[in-house]
Amino acid sequence: MARRLRGIMDAMSTGENGRSRKVLVTGAAGYIGSHTCVVLLEAGWDVVGVDNFDNSSPVALERVAELAGRPIDFVEADLRDSAAIDAIFAEHDVDAVIHFAGLKAVGQSVAEPLLYHDTNVGSTISLLGAMTRAGVFDLVFSSSCTVYGSPDVDAMPLIESSPTNAVSPYGRTKLFIEEMLQDVAATDQPWRVLSLRYFNPVGAHPSGRIGEDPVGIPNNLMPYAMQVAVGVREELSVFGGDYPTPDGTCIRDYIHVVDVAEGHLAALDALDTVEGFEPINLGTGVGSSVLEVVAAAGRAVGTPVAHRIVDRRPGDAVTVYADPAAALQRLGWKATRDLDDICVDHWRWQQKNPNGYR
Ligand code: NAD
Ligand code: UFG
Numbered sequence: 001m002a003r004r005l006r007g008i009m010d011a012m013s014t015g016e017n018g019r020s021r022k023v024l025v026t027g028a029a030g031y032i033g034s035h036t037c038v039v040l041l042e043a044g045w046d047v048v049g050v051d052n053f054d055n056s057s058p059v060a061l062e063r064v065a066e067l068a069g070r071p072i073d074f075v076e077a078d079l080r081d082s083a084a085i086d087a088i089f090a091e092h093d094v095d096a097v098i099h100f101a102g103l104k105a106v107g108q109s110v111a112e113p114l115l116y117h118d119t120n121v122g123s124t125i126s127l128l129g130a131m132t133r134a135g136v137f138d139l140v141f142s143s144s145c146t147v148y149g150s151p152d153v154d155a156m157p158l159i160e161s162s163p164t165n166a167v168s169p170y171g172r173t174k175l176f177i178e179e180m181l182q183d184v185a186a187t188d189q190p191w192r193v194l195s196l197r198y199f200n201p202v203g204a205h206p207s208g209r210i211g212e213d214p215v216g217i218p219n220n221l222m223p224y225a226m227q228v229a230v231g232v233r234e235e236l237s238v239f240g241g242d243y244p245t246p247d248g249t250c251i252r253d254y255i256h257v258v259d260v261a262e263g264h265l266a267a268l269d270a271l272d273t274v275e276g277f278e279p280i281n282l283g284t285g286v287g288s289s290v291l292e293v294v295a296a297a298g299r300a301v302g303t304p305v306a307h308r309i310v311d312r313r314p315g316d317a318v319t320v321y322a323d324p325a326a327a328l329q330r331l332g333w334k335a336t337r338d339l340d341d342i343c344v345d346h347w348r349w350q351q352k353n354p355n356g357y358r
Contacts, residue, residue, distance in 0.1 A: 022046040022093055023268060024136075026079055026127065027100030028072070029056035031212040032142065032201055034064050036098065036261040038210070041068035043265050048073040048092045050085070051101065055215065057357035063209045079123035082130060089134035096138035096268055099127060102173070105219060106146075106315075109170035120173035121180070128184055140267045143178055143195045143279065145253070146171040150317035153244070156287070157323035160197070160279045167315065178279065185276035192274040194267045194331075199253035199283035199322050201260045203342035204349030211349030212257075213356030221293055222254070222342075226350040229301040236305060238290050240312035245319060249290035249309075253283040253321035256337035256345070266333035273330070283322025284335040293339065300343035 023040060027033040028049025034056075037047050041064070049061065049072055065072050073092065077084035079101050088094075102120040103109070109116040124141075131137065148158050149165030166172040178195050185191040202222040204211030217233075218224040227233045241248040263282045288296075298304040328334045337345075 019093070020044050020046045021095045022048060024088065024092065024094045024097045025049045025100065026097070026123070027051055027056075027102065027142075028074065029053060029058065029060045030100055032198075032257060032260055033100040034060040034210045035205055035257045036100070036264045037061075037064045037072055038067045038205065039258070039261040039265050040268075041070045041072060045268070046073070048075065048088060048094065050075045050077050050079065050088060052076065052078040055103070057213065059357040060210055060213075067205065067207055067209055080118070080126050082126045085126060085130040086133060089130055089136065094134065094136050096140070096271060097127065097131060097136060098140045098264055098268070099124065100142045102142070104170060106168045106170045107219060109168055109173070113169035116169045116173050117176075120170075121176055124177045124180065128180075132189065137189055137191045138271045139181070139191070139193045140264055140271070141177065141181060141193060141195045143197045144171070144174050145197050145199045145281070145283070145320060145322065147175050147178065147197060148320070150315070151320070153319045156319055157285060157321050158281065159323045160281060160326055178277075182277045191276060192271045193277045194271060194274055195277065195279040196263060196267060196282045197279055198260055199255050199281070199320070201257045202254050203256040203258065203337070203345045205258060206345050206348070208345075208348035208352040211346065211353065213353075221290060222297070222346055225294060225297045225305050225307075226346055228307070229297060229303075229305050229347065230350050230354050232354060234306065236294065236307040237310045238294070238307050239310060239316060241309035243312075243318050245289055247289050247291045250316055251287040251289050251319040251321065253286065254288055254293065254339060254342060255282065255284050255335050256342045259284075259335040259337050263327065263331065263333050266331040270331045278330070280327050280330055281322040281324055282327060283324050285322055285324045286338075287319060287321035288339055293343075296339045296343045297347070299340065300347040
């Protein structure tokens with residue numbers, strides 16, 4: 001039904017002459033999901049979100065509606081509950097799905113691999129089954145540059161056909177899911193799947209109302225640095241100062257979360273041009289070292305972020321950044337915000353919400 005209506009819907013300007021197009025967003029209350037919901041609602045998409053709040057708060061959804069000035073439909077459910085997901089498709093005329101829901105902590109995935117395979121792979125199997133039963137075949141999936149493993153520096157920038165090689169259970173769930181998506185896309189069902197491989201999403205909505213709210217001690221650089229700046233933590237440990245990079249610290253492609261969110265809007269619009277399965281990098285193409293991030297965070301905060309160089313963290317790749325050309329060519333999208341924008345916005349969120357949503 002949803003699919004048959006698609007041609008008619010495409011001809012309509014969104015929000016006028018009848019209903020808007022509707023997207024189901026899994027993991028809607030999470031960090032990237034919440035920012036994407038704001039962008040989608042602002043662009044005229046109707047949104048129904050689903051989340052089990054395993055790593056998020058209902059407050060994020062209240063703030064999404066507040067920022068967008070529009071309501072968001074929401075169902076609290078675990079994606080592995082097939083009956084609950086079937087019920088969402090029965091109640092809502094869904095045109096497309098953006099699938100964020102999953103677990104993402106690399107270290108936890110090493111300790112609890114079955115939890116990661118069950119949650120990430122299991123949720124996706126459940127979702128794909130429900131989509132098939134509902135006749136909805138348009139999907140945007142949250143993948144990660146982790147699927148490229150720990151590539152050599154001379155392999156930069158990474159393109160979509162760069163070799164894949166996951167080095168953690170978390171990374172393997174992303175690779176397995178991508179392979180599963182290729183399998184379903186190769187059937188005679190009319191799947192159109194974009195797998196967006198994010199590099200390092202950071203920053204927050206410029207309002208300071210929504211942002212990343214890590215539980216416990218942050219694993220990642222930006223939230224840790226900002227917690228040091230706001231006084232929740234004493235000092236940032238910089239993992240390794242003797243890498244073969246200009247300042248000795250690792251290089252990553254940090255991308256503003258609102259740029260990532262806008263990439264999803266562009267991806268939904270580009271699904272019409274997709275045949276089967278297609279992976280796309282979402283990065284800026286610019287690599288920044290840990291010390292460059294620390295310096296930018298200090299500029300945003302107005303005072304240096306206390307840090308000390310310590311031993312390397314096992315498993316870190318030296319340098320990872322994207323070639324974003326395919327995203328521009330296929331989605332008409334490119335990142336527009338730089339590292340200073342990222343730090344200013346992340347700092348605003350951190351200052352206004354020193355304890356996150358709690
Ligand atoms: P997040 O933890 O903030 O959001 C994920 C959301 O999914 C959470 O709200 C969580 O409660 C929900 N969820 C988890 N398991 C669920 C289940 N079984 N049923 C329903 N809801 C469930 O993470 P995020 O940073 O917003 O990441 C979103 C997606 O992007 C994830 O798939 C992640 O692997 C991927 N990704 C994130 C990054 C990053 O650095 N943040 C990088 C690359 C890829
Ligand atoms: N770093 C520090 N100190 C910290 C935290 C991080 O120096 O307290 C360094 C790391 O060693 C690395 C860089 O900062 O050199 C970035 O580290 P993050 O943990 O922020 O990000 P990663 O690139 O290691 O990994 C992130 C996610 C993974 C995901 C990957 C690719 O954590 O889940 O991006 O998407 F797989």
